[in-house]
Amino acid sequence: xxxxxxxxxxxxxxxxxxxxxxxxxxxxxxxxxxxxxxxxxxxxxxxxxxxxxxxxxxxxxxxxxxxxxxxxxxxxxxxxxxxxxxxxxxxxxxxxxxxxxxxxxxxxxxxxxxxxxxxxxxxxxxxxxxxxxxxxxxxxxxxxxxxxxxxxxxxxxxxxxxxxxxxxxxxxxxxxxxxxxxxxxxxxxxxxxxxxxxxxxxxxxxxxxxxxxxxxxxxxxxxxxxxxxxxxxxxxxxxxxxxxxxxxxxxxxxxxxxxxxxxxxxxxxxxxxxxxxxxxxxxxxxxxxxxxxxxxxxxxxxxxxxxxxxxxxxxxxxxxxxxxxxxxxx
Numbered sequence: 364x365x366x367x368x369x370x371x372x373x374x375x376x377x378x379x380x381x382x383x384x385x386x387x388x389x390x391x392x393x394x395x396x397x398x399x400x401x402x403x404x405x406x407x408x409x410x411x412x413x414x415x416x417x418x419x420x421x422x423x424x425x426x427x428x429x430x431x432x433x434x435x436x437x438x439x440x441x442x443x444x445x446x447x448x449x450x451x452x453x454x455x456x457x458x459x460x461x462x463x464x465x466x467x468x469x470x471x472x473x474x475x476x477x478x479x480x481x482x483x484x485x486x487x488x489x490x491x492x493x494x495x496x497x498x499x500x501x502x503x504x505x506x507x508x509x510x511x512x513x514x515x516x517x518x519x520x521x522x523x524x525x526x527x528x529x530x531x532x533x534x535x536x537x538x539x540x541x542x543x544x545x546x547x548x549x550x551x552x553x554x555x556x557x558x559x560x561x562x563x564x565x566x567x568x569x570x571x572x573x574x575x576x577x578x579x580x581x582x583x584x585x586x587x588x589x590x591x592x593x594x595x596x597x598x599x600x601x602x603x604x605x606x607x608x609x610x611x612x613x614x615x616x617x618x619x620x621x622x623x624x625x626x627x628x629x630x631x632x633x634x635x636x637x638x639x640x641x642x643x644x645x646x647x648x649x650x651x652x653x654x655x656x657x658x659x660x661x662x663x664x665x666x667x668x669x670x671x672x673x674x675x676x677x678x679x680x681x682x683x684x685x686x687x688x689x690x691x692x693x
Contacts, residue, residue: 515541536594
């Protein structure tokens with residue numbers, strides 16, 4: 364966001380959509396983390412705080428019928444793809460009105476109606492699933508695009524190689540979006556990855572690899588737009604390496620002792636959502652009244668979703684095996 368004026372190639376409506384999505388992610392995460400820390404809800408939750416711009420920029424470019432696959436740290440991808448807020452919160456609370464009837468929780472969100480096809484709790488397992496979804500679209504002859512989100516650590520497992528190899532070989536309409544937040548669980552990037560840039564690995568599979576500042580909405584939008592358009596045109600996959608940072612460690616109990624001194628404080632001081640808000644006002648893309656209105660509307664929607672989740676009935680134990688095993692025909 365070095366521009367002192369609005370970019371000519373991205374309209375104000377698009378930039379406001381990115382800001383709206385990023386703010387929705389931020390507000391939802393802040394509310395849910397506070398509830399977990401206060402002991403008002405029990406759930407295994409992985410905060411994406413700090414990585415909002417990556418998902419918001421991609422989400423603003425996707426169609427409702429496009430596909431997204433994400434990981435257990437997936438709130439940002441889920442909301443950016445349009446998963447309904449009330450049902451998402453109900454699922455987080457384990458309620459019957461949730462997206463998966465309260466049986467999935469934060470780590471297993473699925474909502475095909477929005478194009479959010481899989482949230483997987485297994486590191487890297489979404490990569491071959493995303494390639495399969497892209498193959499299905501290719502075989503049907505549609506121009507649907509699949510975006511697969513994963514962390515930097517997942518680029519070191521076999522499924523990454525297998526998915527990228529087949530995607531390159533078959534020119535699948537898929538975007539591999541790596542959220543490189545510099546830490547794979549508790550391991551620094553340089554301590555677990557043999558290359559300086561994950562994007563460089565794309566060359567071995569025969570398609571482009573692009574490293575981008577994932578906290579810059581203009582740069583991220585441009586890179587994602589090119590990758591998505593390339594996939595939609597039948598030109599094959601792209602590996603996007605979006606550089607970002609997570610604000611709250613690997614899990615809720617994480618104290619971040621493994622991080623370099625001052626690193627986390629510097630990242631939080633450069634909060635990408637706060638920076639985007641300031642930039643939108645400074646460049647006259649949006650007025651303070653507009654920005655405050657967006658924030659107020661989102662706050663109200665989050666509170667409504669929270670109340671819906673609280674008031675919803677708990678999951679029915681009798682539903683435990685429904686949608687898990689095929690029912691026998693009588």
